[in-house]
Amino acid sequence: MEKNMDFEQKAIEIIKGVEHPAINHSLYDLGIIKSYEIKENNVQIVVALPALNIPIIDMLINSFKHPLEAMQAKVEINTIVMTQEELQKFLAMEQNAWKGM
Secondary structure, X not given: OHHHHHHHHHHHHHHHHOEOOOEOOEOOOOOOXXXXXXXXXXXXXXXXXXXXXXXXXXXXXXXXHHHHHHOOOXXXXXXXXXXXXXXXXXXXXXXXXXXXX
């Protein structure tokens, strides 16, 4: 049981800790990582994007997927488009914390 809790804690730290490369916030805080579920070594993540054709989509996903896979996690990503409300929140945070790439 303790081993699973350790895995889960490390997975959560990765999921919540990855910073956006151009915005001074984590992907989780920005709402890009909308939700996650961890069961044993299976990690399901819902990624909400402002649009599906953003040029750094692979970079964003790999920034948390690769570290999770390095922990032997089986990672499943479901990609969706942000709702209007989520998009407005994201854009406001982006404007206030833009650091550029």
